[in-house]
Amino acid sequence: MNLDVKGKPAFAHVHVTIEPxxxxVAESDAMSSMSTQLDMTAELNGGFFNAILKKIFGGETLFVNRFTNNTSEPLTLTITQPTPxxxxxxxxxxxxxxxxxxAYIASTPDVKLGVKFAGFGSWIGGEGLFKLMVSGHGKVIFGAFGGLIEREVSGEFIVDTSHLVGYEPGMKLKPQLSGGIFSSFFSGEGFVTRVEGSGKIFIQTRSMSGMTSWVNKNL
Structure with a gap:
């Protein structure tokens, strides 16, 4: 199976070549086009109770679509996301x-998607009380609002609220004020997230909360 990302960074989409x-597997609203010979079936996202947990705590769709190539030749599928x-x-x-x-969009069938408690530090830092955990063998597609920055962290690194998209499980997230009390609240930065540990993180250049705040202020 070949996955080719096009349109980066503003309007990214993924061309998937599915062999016989x-x-x-993709989120229920992720398909933008596909070969007519592909078989598409809808199924609960990991069983009834797991699907409910992922919907409520992980922000994922209740159902996912499974695309299967039952022909004798390669077929194509294009995957996208709701936000630019x-x-x-x-x-x-x-x-x-x-x-x-x-953030999760699609994956090969052997990748498992679960929901785990992220801790109150993650919640205070604007990253949510629960986190999605992908594991297993295979390829996973995830998306962001804005561009994606990949960074290797060794020690500590500061990420602004709701800009952290992905990180390795052994890393710790700790919320803190961006500066002193006066600077934190009057600079507009407020809380930030301190990422501690060694590993790879992905940061998005925009955030939905920031966009919402800007739109509300200018309406």
């Missing part, structure tokens, strides 16, 4: 990776 006998921005393909080889709520 292969399947691909970047998309990334990450390959998992038995490890896990954490994603912010709503």
């Amino acid at each position: 006998g292969e399947s691909f 921005g970047d998309m990334e393909v990450k390959e998992l080889n038995g490890e896990s990776f954490c994603l912010q709520q709503g």
Whole structure:
């Protein structure tokens, strides 16, 4: 199976080439086009109770679509996301990776998607009380609002509220004021997230909360 990301960074989409006998799983609103010979079936996102948990706490759709190639030739599928921005393909080889709520878009069938408690520090820092955890073997597609910045962290790093998209499970998130009390609240920065540990993180250049605040202020 081949995944090719096009349109980066503002209007990213992924062209998926599905070989005969292969399947691909995507969020219920992620498909923008596909070959007519592909078989598409809707199913609950990991069983009834797991689907409910992912819907409520992970910001994911209740149902996912499974695309299966039952022909003898390669077929194509194009995957996109609701908001303008970047998309990334990450390959998992038995490890896990954490994603912010709503970041997951699609994956190969052997990738498992779960919801885990992220801690009150993550919630205070604007990253949500729960996190999505992808694990297993295969490829996963996740998206962002705006561009995606990949950064290797060794020690500590500061990320603004709701800009952290993905990070490795061993890393810790700690909320803190961006500066002193006066500077934090009058600079417009408020709380930020201190990422501690060693590993790779993905940061989005825009945030929905920032866009909402700007729109409300200018309406």
